[in-house]
Amino acid sequence: MKIALLGYGKMGKVIERIALERGHEIVLKKDEFSTYDGLSTADVAIDFSVPTAAVDNISNCFHANVPVVSGTTGWLEHYDEMISLCNEKKGAFISSSNFSLGVNIFFELNEYLAKIMSQLDSYKVTMEEIHHTQKLDAPSGTAISLAKGVIENSQYTNWTLDEAQNNEIHIEAKRIGEVPGTHTVTYDSPVDSIELKHTAHNREGFALGAVIAAEWLAGKTGIYSMKDVLNLK
Ligand SMILES: NC(=O)C1=CN([C@@H]2O[C@H](COP(=O)(O)OP(=O)(O)OC[C@H]3O[C@@H](n4cnc5c(N)ncnc54)[C@H](OP(=O)(O)O)[C@@H]3O)[C@@H](O)[C@H]2O)C=CC1
Numbered sequence: 445m446k447i448a449l450l451g452y453g454k455m456g457k458v459i460e461r462i463a464l465e466r467g468h469e470i471v472l473k474k475d476e477f478s479t480y481d482g483l484s485t486a487d488v489a490i491d492f493s494v495p496t497a498a499v500d501n502i503s504n505c506f507h508a509n510v511p512v513v514s515g516t517t518g519w520l521e522h523y524d525e526m527i528s529l530c531n532e533k534k535g536a537f538i539s540s541s542n543f544s545l546g547v548n549i550f551f552e553l554n555e556y557l558a559k560i561m562s563q564l565d566s567y568k569v570t571m572e573e574i575h576h577t578q579k580l581d582a583p584s585g586t587a588i589s590l591a592k593g594v595i596e597n598s599q600y601t602n603w604t605l606d607e608a609q610n611n612e613i614h615i616e617a618k619r620i621g622e623v624p625g626t627h628t629v630t631y632d633s634p635v636d637s638i639e640l641k642h643t644a645h646n647r648e649g650f651a652l653g654a655v656i657a658a659e660w661l662a663g664k665t666g667i668y669s670m671k672d673v674l675n676l677k
């Protein structure tokens with residue numbers, strides 16, 4: 445399969461290695477100043493860039509009729525626009541705040557736990573995410589997805605980085621050294637606590653998940669999620 449890499453930073457480089465190991469060919473490595481030359485020859489594009497570049501990258505894929513897998517976080521305010529463009533161009537799209545198998549299992553557990561805890565007034569939920577100091581966005585896309593998973597299954601209505609008021613979920617975003625990504629969901633009561641925690645040991649899980657998603661998406665049309673790829677629906 446011919447793959448275009450949109451973003452060739454920390455993630456792009458790990459994705460390149462895993463894609464080559466799985467027998468794929470890289471036809472474009474786009475960073476900030478390079479062009480999209482080669483994009484139209486790709487079977488699929490994988491976007492791990494920066495919040496300000498994701499919309500251009502994804503739009504260019506739809507215009508070039510190339511299926512696109514996007515892992516970039518911090519551009520959610522343009523999500524509906526990209527969905528409309530995908531539908532208009534009859535494109536193929538998967539975006540996820542986290543492509544690792546472990547985090548996608550964690551998402552399922554988070555939703556299940558939220559349903560149970562929604563019946564118990566004595567517990568209050570909070571979230572913590574820890575990432576490396578080069579990360580541009582806060583809170584992480586994964587923390588936002590976790591908060592949405594709770595909101596859709598409980599009485600909580602929104603998340604905040606500030607002190608939580610009624611029905612708000614507080615997210616603590618920490619930036620420390622080279623941490624690849626640690627997320628914790630905590631339910632705390634006066635008598636005990638329950639914690640769900642995922643710790644990434646490196647970037648391999650994110651990158652492998654993105655390559656698997658790209659293999660799954662190539663040749664398809666439509667808008668999908670990691671639930672489709674991993675058969676979690
Ligand atoms: N969904 C998931 O599973 C995961 C998502 N992420 C997300 O992926 C994104 C990338 O992370 P990471 O690799 O660590 O970040 P890096 O900062 O290491 O890499 C970002 C890359 O994007 C490039 N870039 C900047 N502008 C453009 C542009 N206009 N077009 C294409 N590329 C551009 C940069 O180029 P240059 O070097 O020239 O500046 C750089 O190569 C982040 O949003 C992060 O949150 C990260 C891990 C997992």
Ligand SMILES: O=C(O)C1=N[C@H](C(=O)O)C[C@H](O)C1
Nearest residue numbers: 517541579584585586624625
């Ligand atoms: O920027 C990162 O590094 C990561 N970003 C994603 C996010 O914002 O959730 C996923 C992962 O935690 C690593």
